[in-house]
Amino acid sequence: MKNLRFLRSITVNKFRTVKPLKNFNMNEYLLLIKNDIREKDALTGENHLKFIQECEQYIAALKKEKRLIAAQPLHELSGVITVNGKGMVEEEKNNNRYVGYYHVYADNHEEAMEVAQRNPEFKYKPSATIEIRAVKVKEKSTGFKYPTGIGTCL
Numbered sequence: 001m002k003n004l005r006f007l008r009s010i011t012v013n014k015f016r017t018v019k020p021l022k023n024f025n026m027n028e029y030l031l032l033i034k035n036d037i038r039e040k041d042a043l044t045g046e047n048h049l050k051f052i053q054e055c056e057q058y059i060a061a062l063k064k065e066k067r068l069i070a071a072q073p074l075h076e077l078s079g080v081i082t083v084n085g086k087g088m089v090e091e092e093k094n095n096n097r098y099v100g101y102y103h104v105y106a107d108n109h110e111e112a113m114e115v116a117q118r119n120p121e122f123k124y125k126p127s128a129t130i131e132i133r134a135v136k137v138k139e140k141s142t143g144f145k146y147p148t149g150i151g152t153c154l
Contacts, residue, residue, distance in 0.1 A: 026105035028069065028135035028148075029112040033100045033119070036127040037076065040099075043124060054120035062104060067115060069103040096127065109134070 043051055062068035080092040102119075106112035112132045121128040138145045 029104055029106050030133045031102040031116050032131040034098050034129050035125045036095045037097055038095050039125040051124040067104045071102045073100040
């Protein structure tokens with residue numbers, strides 16, 4: 001098994017397109033992909049094309065398994081901008097950044113970890129990690145349900 005660290009979330013080293021199904025009792029997880037952005041520049045020509053094709057196949061498999069809620073790469077910026085509670089803006093300039101995410105269904109953390117381990121990011125980007133976070137869909141204390149699905153917040 002790949003190098004794993006268990007925290008409140010799970011980090012796996014090496015790496016909403018559909019509406020939620022009715023009466024679907026699986027949990028939701030966010031798979032946050034992080035790597036050294038310089039590795040993308042090292043992927044050129046045929047290797048870059050193979051990486052993109054394997055990502056497309058991974059997404060297609062997740063869709064077929066009815067696991068995929070959403071998947072997006074993140075825009076490359078010169079830095080990451082963070083706004084704190086005081087309104088101050090900080091620009092972070094390091095090379096290890098979040099580069100994308102997958103929002104998926106899984107029965108539990110272990111199954112979410114298996115989904116993450118299949119990600120082609122690990123094969124092409126040695127610094128890749130995927131942080132696995134359970135998504136909170138309902139407040140226990142009030143019963144409030146957070147909006148899910150396409151267009152529910154519009």
